[in-house]
Amino acid sequence: MFKKVARFRVPILLLGIILGLTANVLELGWFSLACPVLVVLGLILFFIPSGEKDRAPVIVRSPLDGRWLPVNSPADKVPSHGTHELGQTYAIDLVHVPDRAAEWKPLVRGSLAARPETFPSFGRPISAPADGVVVAAGGRQRDHWSRNSWPALVYLMIEGMIFRYVLSLLTLSSGRFILGNHVILDLGDGVYAVFAHLRRGSLRVAKGDRVRAGDLLGEVGNSGNSSEPHLHFHLMDGPRPLIAAGVPFAFPYRDDDAEADGEARTGVPGGRRPFVVDAGVPATNGTRS
Structure with a gap:
């Protein structure tokens, strides 16, 4: 109940x-x-999950190619973002780290903010993780400067909770001011994929479009409630984030850090350990493990 x-x-x-x-x-x-x-x-x-407990993950292909770092991951904790709200119980945040020399830091010291285009994640292509139909798409919100210094992070929390979240509630907009520019795909079988914080003007799809796994959806940006350019991705059981429950997922990848052997696996990367997704990895449309 x-x-x-x-x-x-x-x-x-x-x-x-x-x-x-x-x-x-x-x-x-x-x-x-x-x-x-x-x-x-x-x-x-807010602290009570609304989805099915111990639901088997839906296996999809990664929406990103290349080398990435899982900053917030359901492999580390559930709910991964500290809340079940907006269907993001099993959400993951991914930051692009092109090589091992490009160390990622959660907070930038000596700089209050930076332009989004100075981050390696900005502009990276995002592809469909499975065949589906676009049920929501919005791409007009601006890409703001980074907010990953301590003063800017405080502002981000205030802006996110007081302005963006309240505005989403009052306009019944399914959290679009939190998600920023976004795409929501219907993958079938009651599963929907969310891609948030996309780059303004980068969307390649519109509501009603049918896409195949691997089709380009847009580019990584820094719109909405975002501290720096990254992709926020999650699955949920309905098209409206405000009343949806999160759905677990998994995709093929391999570890790529000094301690990992690079073996291919299917799961959810975590531990803030870099991983790699090779271009052209075969897609598995909504398969349950």
Whole structure:
């Protein structure tokens, strides 16, 4: 029962806030009692998964080719981003590290912010991980400067939670101000793929388009609630992130760091250890392991 209710955590929270504001404006003291109850319930539901427990991962091909670093990964913790919201229970953030000499650091010292095009991830091609149909696509939001210094990171958190998230709620936009420029694919069998923070003007698809595995969708950018150019990718069980539950995934890759032997495997990279996806890896459309 709680899992079904958890899908509506955002509408419940929003309803509580609206009722509270309305009660204050109209001076309906008795009516305002519903506000804290709904707000607390909504906040509690943020920590309750709404999907199927121990669901088998959907095997797809990687949406990226080359050498990448998993910054936030479901291989390390679930939920990977600290919340089940927006269907991102099993989401992964991927940063491009072209070679072993290109060390990635979570925070940049000595620089408040940098242009997105100075990062190696910016502009990297993103491809469809399986055959599917585009159910949502938006590419007009700007690519902002990086926010991976301590002062800029604080601003990012404030902007993300207060401005972008609230704006997404008030406009019922399925979190598009958080996702930034994005594409959502229907992969069939009730599975949807989300690609977030894409580069403005880079989308190669539109709503209703059919794509094949490996087709170009767009490029990595720094739009939405993003600290630096990277790809945010996850699977979910519905087309609307605000009420969807996360779905686990896996794809073929091989490790590529000083301690790894580079053996090919199918799974989810983690541990902030670089991995490589070779171009042309055969796709497996929505196969359950």
